[in-house]
Amino acid sequence: xxxxxxxxxxxxxxxxxxxxxxxxxxxxxxxxxxxxxxxxxxxxxxxxxxxxxxxxxxxxxxxxxxxxxxxxxxxxxxxxxxxxxxxxxxxxxxxxxxxxxxxxxxxxxxxxxxxxxxxxxxxxxxxxxxxxxxxxxxxxxxxxxxxxxxxxxxxxxxxxxxxxxxxxxxxxxxxxxxxxxxxxxxxxxxxxxxxxxxxxxxxxxxxxxxxxxxxxxxxxxxxxxxxxxxxxxxxxxxxxxxxxxxxxxxxxxxxxxxxxxxxxxxxxxxxxxxxxxxxxxxxxxxxxxxxxxxxxxxxxxxxxxxxxxxxxxxxxxxxxxxxxxxxxxxxxxxxxxxxxxxxxxxxxxxxxxxxxxxxxxxxxxxxxxxxxxxxxxxxxxxxxxxxxxxxxxxxxxxxxxxxxxxxxxxxxxxxxxxxxxxxxxxxxxxxxxxxxxxxxxxxxxxxxxxxxxxxxxxxxxxxxxxxxxxx
Amino acid sequence: xxxxxxxxxxxxxxxxxxxxxxxxxxxxxxxxxxxxxxxxxxxxxxxxxxxxxxxxxxxxxxxxxxxxxxxxxxxxxxxxxxxxxxxxxxxxxxxxxxxxxxxxxxxxxxxxxxxxxxxxxx
Numbered sequence: 001x002x003x004x005x006x007x008x009x010x011x012x013x014x015x016x017x018x019x020x021x022x023x024x025x026x027x028x029x030x031x032x033x034x035x036x037x038x039x040x041x042x043x044x045x046x047x048x049x050x051x052x053x054x055x056x057x058x059x060x061x062x063x064x065x066x067x068x069x070x071x072x073x074x075x076x077x078x079x080x081x082x083x084x085x086x087x088x089x090x091x092x093x094x095x096x097x098x099x100x101x102x103x104x105x106x107x108x109x110x111x112x113x114x115x116x117x118x119x120x121x122x123x124x125x126x127x128x129x130x131x132x133x134x135x136x137x138x139x140x141x142x143x144x145x146x147x148x149x150x151x152x153x154x155x156x157x158x159x160x161x162x163x164x165x166x167x168x169x170x171x172x173x174x175x176x177x178x179x180x181x182x183x184x185x186x187x188x189x190x191x192x193x194x195x196x197x198x199x200x201x202x203x204x205x206x207x208x209x210x211x212x213x214x215x216x217x218x219x220x221x222x223x224x225x226x227x228x229x230x231x232x233x234x235x236x237x238x239x240x241x242x243x244x245x246x247x248x249x250x251x252x253x254x255x256x257x258x259x260x261x262x263x264x265x266x267x268x269x270x271x272x273x274x275x276x277x278x279x280x281x282x283x284x285x286x287x288x289x290x291x292x293x294x295x296x297x298x299x300x301x302x303x304x305x306x307x308x309x310x311x312x313x314x315x316x317x318x319x320x321x322x323x324x325x326x327x328x329x330x331x332x333x334x335x336x337x338x339x340x341x342x343x344x345x346x347x348x349x350x351x352x353x354x355x356x357x358x359x360x361x362x363x364x365x366x367x368x369x370x371x372x373x374x375x376x377x378x379x380x381x382x383x384x385x386x387x388x389x390x391x392x393x394x395x396x397x398x399x400x401x402x403x404x405x406x407x408x409x410x411x412x413x414x415x416x417x418x419x420x421x422x423x424x425x426x427x428x429x430x431x432x433x434x435x436x437x438x439x440x441x442x443x444x445x446x447x448x449x450x451x452x453x454x455x456x457x458x459x460x461x462x463x464x465x466x467x468x469x470x471x
Numbered sequence: 472x473x474x475x476x477x478x479x480x481x482x483x484x485x486x487x488x489x490x491x492x493x494x495x496x497x498x499x500x501x502x503x504x505x506x507x508x509x510x511x512x513x514x515x516x517x518x519x520x521x522x523x524x525x526x527x528x529x530x531x532x533x534x535x536x537x538x539x540x541x542x543x544x545x546x547x548x549x550x551x552x553x554x555x556x557x558x559x560x561x562x563x564x565x566x567x568x569x570x571x572x573x574x575x576x577x578x579x580x581x582x583x584x585x586x587x588x589x590x591x592x593x
Contacts, residue, residue, distance in 0.1 A: 043537060043556060045558065050536055057505075061485070125534070125536065125538050126534065135528065135530065135533075135541075136529075137476075137479070137518040137519055137520075137529050137530065137531035138477075138479055138518065138531065139533065140531075140532060140533055140534075140535070141533060141534055141535075143534065143535070143536065144532060144533060144534050144535035144536070145535075147535040147536060147555075148480055148510055148513070148535060151506060151507065151510065152482070152488075152503075152505075152506035152507070152510035152511075152514075153482055153483045153488075154480040154481065154482050154483070154506075154510055154513065154514055155480065155481065155483055156479065156480055156481075157477065157478045157479060157480055157481040158477065179483060243475045243476030243477075244475045244476075245475055245476050247476045247518055247519045247529050248528070248529055249476050249477070249518050249519075249529070249531075267477040267479060268479055268480075278538075393530075393533075393539065393541065394523075394540065395525060396523060396525040396526055396528070425540070426540040426543065426551070427538065427539055427540040430538045430539065431533075431534075431538070431539050461537075462540075462551070
């Protein structure tokens with residue numbers, strides 16, 4: 001219904017790319033270089049996505065703190081800027097139709113495109129980390145803290161605790177040390193048995209040695225800086241205090257290691273246990289999704305070029321399954337050449353020649369993944385929380401309430417909405433979707449695939465009726 | 472404990488951004504520009520951006536990338552703005568978002584059939 005409201009004003013273009021991270025920038029660059037009329041739409045006011053956020057504005061000092069992998073995004077952004085693709089900044093896409101109509105909101109006004117091909121590059125978001133107290137002011141994701149560093153040069157005012165697992169957590173710690181920011185503690189949930197499980201993938205990891213040695217160097221920097229480090233942390237819980245102004249906020253992290261109880265005070269507690277694909281668009285498109293048991297998330301089904309089972313719509317980068325920034329840029333280029341060939345801008349011989357080189361590099365970039373997925377597989381207890389823990393932050397629904405819904409006959413996430421408003425707040429299930437799926441699957445003793453995911457509907461970002469009516 | 476609520480984030484020494492004046496809940500604040508409203512408020516010592524409609528619990532930015540909607544505030548009279556997605560400008564009048572709003576993010580939050588109910592229509 002909403003689509004028809006605005007479709008008469010839709011601007012016809014060859015390619016619309018959504019998301020200005022490495023995948024989106026590379027896809028738009030390749031399509032535009034083939035001579036296609038290409039628009040890249042992104043919510044931010046500058047290209048880079050989350051991984052290269054603020055890359056155009058960062059001075060030498062900030063680039064030095066953030067490290068060479070961040071600085072590498074500059075070349076991708078420059079190539080994009082020179083490609084001839086149009087960059088629509090500060091625009092939020094709230095609907096993509098199966099007929100490739102795109103509706104977006106910019107400066108309070110609605111605009112539309114009618115595209116021959118669409119490339120979705122909306123990337124990843126951090127996996128929910130539902131522990132007691134994770135809703136308190138002062139608890140942020142490690143990614144959020146990194147965005148504050150990249151985009152605003154801001155760091156915690158007092159030494160923070162970094163808790164959880166995964167490369168981003170250690171990278172942020174390394175960046176803080178370089179910025180001269182003391183860290184109260186690194187509380188790692190990774191266990192030794194995880195390390196053994198990961199050893200099965202050691203051979204493939206060895207072939208990705210440059211990546212692995214970088215990771216070891218991060219950890220060494222933290223150790224040498226004297227950051228207190230805890231391993232195999234369990235029973236994480238954020239404690240709170242109420243200030244003189246009446247605001248309750250985080251004040252300490254409690255946890256256990258091998259049965260020993262710990263409690264460390266900090267005002268800022270940064271959580272992270274990996275990233276998962278942002279599937280809002282592909283879910284809303286009713287594309288087929290599969291449960292990935294290695295990455296513990298839903299991923300859209302695509303062909304070798306990234307095309308969904310919705311013709312003409314592609315997905316590139318972490319939105320198709322977590323592969324990291326390097327892989328994302330290559331997948332973006334692959335989708336770009338595929339689209340260029342489909343629209344007749346290049347011939348299939350040229351496409352296949354380019355694809356061969358891209359796929360070879362992609363295989364290299366993805367070599368480390370099985371090892372990382374295994375080593376940093378978030379533990380069950382940190383994904384399927386105990387009863388007291390809030391699962392749906394918006395509507396404050398706990399895991400215990402969710403389990404009660406199941407007892408009463410709730411079989412999946414969509415019914416959980418009507419049982420108790422779970423997933424119906426403004427975040428539209430982004431913060432609880434995977435947790436709800438896994439809690440229900442666990443309670444019903446069936447697979448997450450059988451339980452499925454929230455049925456996502458447009459507008460995938462909240463919109464006021466006034467905006468919709470074009471007031 | 473009666474110590475006041477701590478400032479959560481601060482700019483690195485020498486960080487760029489000219490000082491600008493804004494208002495938060497009618498209190499004048501001097502913040503650095505060239506950043507999101509959320510980043511500016513965090514560095515200005517704000518740690519309660521909104522209260523939940525359900526229990527009134529305090530909330531503050533969690534994801535900083537437009538996904539969690541914990542940083543919702545009212546900006547220049549418009550409620551339910553994602554403060555992590557809006558650049559701070561001189562003279563902005565920002566208010567914490569207290570519970571449910573009259574003009575909520577409305578139609579993206581329904582269950583079955585896109586009913587146009589208030590997101591927190593209780």
